[in-house]
Amino acid sequence: MSRSTEGGTVSEARTRLLNTATRIFYAEGIHSVGIDRIVAEAKVTRATLYRHFASKEDLVLAYLAQADQAIRGQVAAAQASSPSPDDQVRAVAKSITDGIQSTGFRGCAFLNAAAEYSDPAHPIHQAVLAHRQWFLDTVTGLMAQTDDGVADAAGRHFVMLRDGAMAAGCLFDPKLISDTFLHGVEGIIKARTIPELTGGATASAAKS
Amino acid sequence: MSRSTEGGTVSEARTRLLNTATRIFYAEGIHSVGIDRIVAEAKVTRATLYRHFASKEDLVLAYLAQADQAIRGQVAAAQASSPSPDDQVRAVAKSITDGIQSTGFRGCAFLNAAAEYSDPAHPIHQAVLAHRQWFLDTVTGLMAQTDDGVADAAGRHFVMLRDGAMAAGCLFDPKLISDTFLHGVEGIIKARTIPELTGGATASAAKS
DNA sequence: CAGGATGTAGACCGAACATTCTACCTCCCT
């Protein structure tokens, strides 16, 4: 029942478990779904779950790690799609709006998880923070062409708009949200390359 | 133990219950806190809780209704603070950043609730949608001076930025989030009054 | 004074929760 690859073994039941957990946790939240539900839908027994994951928390952490990997893949693909940094930012933005407009979109898995785990010391909360820091750094890096101070502000601005779009994407018309987001991103890109067009607000912001 | 006012009676235990629920639900989430916890901290018995609220769900609804009222009050105060629509928008933005930088800030009570109640048919989810619709309409109204199409886009843009700021405000440096948000809002205000400065992106956005 | 609304105190309910356990089966690798 296992598939062996060099250096590691992947259990079929484990994959089924993790995929089921991903689907249900994302769609319905974490605290509101019990172990029995996941075990039943993954067609495994409780004993099997606890053979692969130390606890429910461990399963949640694995779910978030998987989501993190998926997003890193999307961003890497966006970076590889064009040599132009501006177009790379646009590609990242497009991958976000694609997600928002996909069926079953339920917001950002990490923001949703943070809403359920408020304690900053909790491992799940920290997993959220780590993912977000990586994303902010990555986007800021994409923004950085010449002026570093402007890139920081532009990166934060982009992430804030993304957070808003992701949060609202499942509470309002996804198409309208996507349009609003993409126009906002265009504004950020333009303001960064021709800062005087924004009346100096963004430029002075970067220095504060 | 009750205070009578014309037309209605306010129970002390009920207020204590609702305030306690508000504090704990906001700080720690909804599914993760039980009735016993609220009952204990409010210094009432379970029987008293169920005398005033039909169920836990009812208590959550009352919590959100109270939060809704508080925010409406803030927005009304912002509207009354100046005759200039631009400054009214700035005042709303300031009330938001004040919240973000206040101790115990834990994000938007409504976004957090939506993360825990994903089913659109659920009364709690619908309470979130209703509040958000009111807020979007109100902000759009503030944006509307002459051009209606631009106001719609500006209102959506403002709310998206707010959502991002509220979501990230408890996951990142609140001061930096507040600055980023306020600069973004200035950009929206300026883009609305002098749309050609944004290269037409915002203007064309409004028409789509 | 009677009665209804409000409250306390605490027992009680069935269900769901996460987690552990024993017992047995079936592969694959050595």
Place this chain on the structure above:
DNA sequence: AGGGAGGTAGAATGTTCGGTCTACATCCTG
């Protein structure tokens, strides 16, 4: 041939959940 890892099946753990109930005390008002 033997052993360990991965799996099933299902019982059992003790805790917590939301919610109900009885019994009794208080207080305001009609």
